[in-house]
Amino acid sequence: MTFTPDRPLRVLVVGSGPSGVFAADALIKQTDVPVQVDVLDRLPTPYGLVRYGVAPDHLKIKSVTAGFEKTLSDPRVRFLGNVSFGTDLTYEEAKAHYDALFYTFGASSDRRLGIPGEDLTGSMSATEFVAWYNGHPDAAAREMLLHATGVAVVGVGNVALDVSRILSKTVAELRESDIAPHALEALERSPVQDVYILGRRGAAQAKFTTKELREFGELHISDPIVKPAEIQVSEADEAAADSTVKKNLEVLRAFAVRTPEGKDRRLHLRFLVSPVEILDDGEGNVAGLKIERNRLDDAGNAVGTGEYEVLPVQMVLRSVGYKGVQVAGVPFDEKRGVIPNESGRVTGRVGEYTAGWIKRGPSGVIGTNKADAVESVKLLLQDAQDGTVQPTDQPAETIDALLHGKGVDVVTLADWKALDAHELSTGQAQGRPRAKVAHKAQMLEIIRGGRG
């Protein structure tokens, strides 16, 4: 075999989110091919969407990071944080130094609605809002004007439920989450009273899951409001409903007959409505959202009825799906927002693989990425065993010299652990689970301080 314990298969995993760590884990869990894995991230922090996407009040979901840390602590694995693929390390440099490249950089952009008014102040993607409240360094400096009394959230997936729930919780509830300190402070002053979640199709077509929907019935200061007429489903949809749809309908029907308790805020779950225009107050700010009532055609698509309504909102969050972005040197299917691939092998490239959202699109829960990464790793191992993937002639150490020579301050797992400990202890001193550091410069300052 080409690869031996003395000269293991050297893999660069680009992206340390769930798919990247699951891929590293699958590589070290097998014994057919000796491996050495570098897991790269452009941020100084690992775990991608677990840290920056999962809702701050869903702390249990984040416990998956204990297993991730174990993987990154394996002697055959290194975490290389604060290294941007494409700039700090170009495709050509990576290709010359590693035997295989494994792309798991997710889908960091968002889809647009394509309606007038989408660029008004107060209109943004849920992706941006989530990044802001989760303390993502790209969004930390963003000034978030939370003066809206009405907010519309477009889309009925789990991300839409996450942002709506965060807008509907008390500060006391949010303090128990790991929401970024700047967001906690801003949300404390938020005058929001009505949040409208808008599904363009019917209740049977909603993408959210029941556990997340049920949480709306348990909020301290917000009543869930559902119009009975909007959740009526056809006999065909009722018959075709899987267990999630059945449970969702059950919860929605219970909300529809429930008498609102007169709480300070209301969460309106609306169906069969599409946004058609975001209205301007004359000064470039959102002043309302014009929506059109829909019906479903025989194929289950939403069709406008010509009946309109204006929602009194000053903020519109489109939550209609994430979208992958192109990285220099890596092939990209612009239309689908993914790397073109066959079951994880990058189309037209030898020794290049992909997993996660940048492989299949933005769908599924964290665990979905495990099977997805395993599928791609199997192909890589197959190619390493049959000689398709060949060892490069560069010695392993040259990658460190290359990054050092470029002045890149590589963040190691030990560095991240120091930052993690800092966030946990600062948070605990404030009676919170964690106080996230959101600015990259500040993260690096704490890390450098910890190196002594």
Ligand code: NAP
């Ligand atoms: P999603 O589940 O794909 O939902 C997107 C929503 O946007 C759908 O309701 C879709 O409606 C709607 N939509 C798309 N284009 C639209 C348009 N032009 N106008 C109006 N509505 C439009 O995406 P997501 O919420 O971003 O979630 C991404 C993935 O992460 C999902 O797999 C989700 O389950 C997962 N996630 C899970 C959790 C959790 O487990 N707690 C939390 C967050 C995210 P149509 O169906 O009509 O296209």
